[in-house]
Amino acid sequence: MGIQWFPGHMHVTKKAITERVKDIDVVIELLDARLPGSSANPMLAQLTGKRPKLKVLNKQDLADPERTQKWLDWYNSKPDTKAIALDAGETAPTQRLIKACRELAPNRSGMDKPLRVMICGVPNVGKSTLLNTMVGKKAAKTGDEAGITRIEQRINLASDFYLFDTPGMLWPKIIVEKSGYHLAASGAVGRNAYDEEEVALELISSIKGHYHRELAARYKLEDEHNIPTRHDDELLTEIARKRGAVMSGGRVNLQKAAEIVLNDFRSGTIGRVTLETPKKFETWLAEAQAAEAELRRQRAEKNKKRREAEPDFDE
Template identity: 35%
Template structure:
C-alpha cells in the first residue's frame, strides 16, 4: 500500500437532486433541525446547507454524543449557544421537543390569537449517516423512517406527524460539491458519512490510525496490542497494528485490507471509547 494521499472525490450525482428538493421543501418549513456529528461538529456541518437555511429559524443538534468525548462536547456546547447534545438511539426526545416548542412559541401564539390551529413543520437536515432518520423514529416512538449505518439510506422526503401540532420531514443527507480541506473530508469518511465505495479504505485507515495515535495512544496500544504506538509513524504503525492483531497473510505479509476494514468498523462502533476528533478553538480532539 502507498503512504500517499488519495484525494476524496465524494459528491454523488443524486445529491444535486436532493439539494433542489430540499430547497423546495424548505419553503414549507417553520423550523430546521440541523444535525451534526458530536465527534466532528465542524467537518460535519455542510456550509452550503447552512447558507440555504440561514433565513429560517434553526436549531443545532450534536448527535451521537454517546460516541464523543463528554468534556469536549461540553466545550462545544459552550461554543455553540442553543445547541443540544444528543444520543438519538436512547433519548426520549423530550429536550428536543421542548426546544422546538420554545423556538416556535411565537409562531403558534400568533396563529392561536386568530383562532387557527397551527401545525409546526420542522425539517431535519444534515450530512449523510448523522442520525436524521433515527431521531425521527425516536421522536415518533416507532420505526417510521428507514435507518442504516451507511450513507444514502433515506432516498425520498417523508413528512411524519409527531403530535397533532408537529410534523417532521426526514431528508436525504447532503454533502457539498467542493471541499478543499482533505482533513475534514477524511474525518467525514472516518465516521461513515462518505460511502466506503468511493474512498480508498487503506488510505483512510492509515490516516485514522495516525490521528488516533496522536489523540489516544493508550487506547490504540490496548485495542490493537501495539507497544508504544506514539513512537511509530505511518506504515510502521499500520504494520504494528496488523501484527498486534494477527492480520497476517501467507508469506508473513500484513493484511492491510482486513486491517483497514476492522480498524474503521471498530472506531465507528465506539470500540476505542468515546473520542472527539475536533475540539473548539485549538482544533484538536481530546479523550475522556
C-alpha cells in the same frame, strides 16, 4: 483534492430542501458528535439562510464528553442557534427536540400556526434511527451504508409540530481536507469514493495524540507513550500483526487492518473519541478558505492573460 462525494440523488435533495425551506420555521441539523465541525454542511447553511437552527450532536455516547461540551458551548454562542447532544438510541428524545425548537420559534404554536421543522444531516449520521425512536415505529430505513434514505417524508410529532425529514446530503466540494477523511471514517461517504487504507491512516493520525491510551489498550500496542510520535503506517502495521491480519509469508494485510480500525471507530470500540475541537476546525477552515481564495485569484489572473493574448478581430 482529497475525498469528494456528491452523487446524483444529492442534487435532487438540494433542490427539495431549497423548495421546502420556504415554509420552514426551524432547521434541525444532526451532526456526528465525533466530528461536529466536519459534519456540519456549509451548503445547508447557505440554503437555510437566517432561519433558527438546532444543532443536535448525535452519537454523543461514542464521543469524548469533554470535547462534546466544548462544541455545545461553541454552537450555543452563535446567534439564532441552540445545541444539544443526543444518543441515537435515546429512549425519549422527542420532548427535548420539541422544547428546543419551540424556544427558537416561540411565536409558532397551535393548529392555526403549527411549528414546521426540517431535519437534515450528512449520510449515516443516525437520523433514521433517531426518527424511528421518536415516533415509536420504523418510520425510516436504517443501515450502516451512506445514502440509505432517498425520499422526503413528514412526521407529526404533535398536533401542531410538523417534522420534515430529508435524505442525507453532503456538499459539492469539501474544501477542508481533514473533513473529507473524517466524514469517510464515520461512514458518511460512499465506499467507492475513498481508499480504506488511506482513510484509516488519516484516522490514526487524528487520534494517536490525544487518544494514544485508547489505541494502546484496544490493539495491545507496545511503547504506549511513544505512540503520538510514531509513523501512522508503522502503527497500522502493528495493529495488523496484533489482530492477525497477516497473509502467507508473514506479510501484513493492511487492507484488512484498515477495515478493522474503521469498523472499531464507527462502533465506538476504540473508545469515546472526538476527532476535532472548535479551535482546530476553525484553523483548518480558515486555511482551506485562504487556499480557495488564492486558487480563484490564480484562475482569474490566468483567464485575464489569456483574454489579453487573444487577437482583437474588430481592429
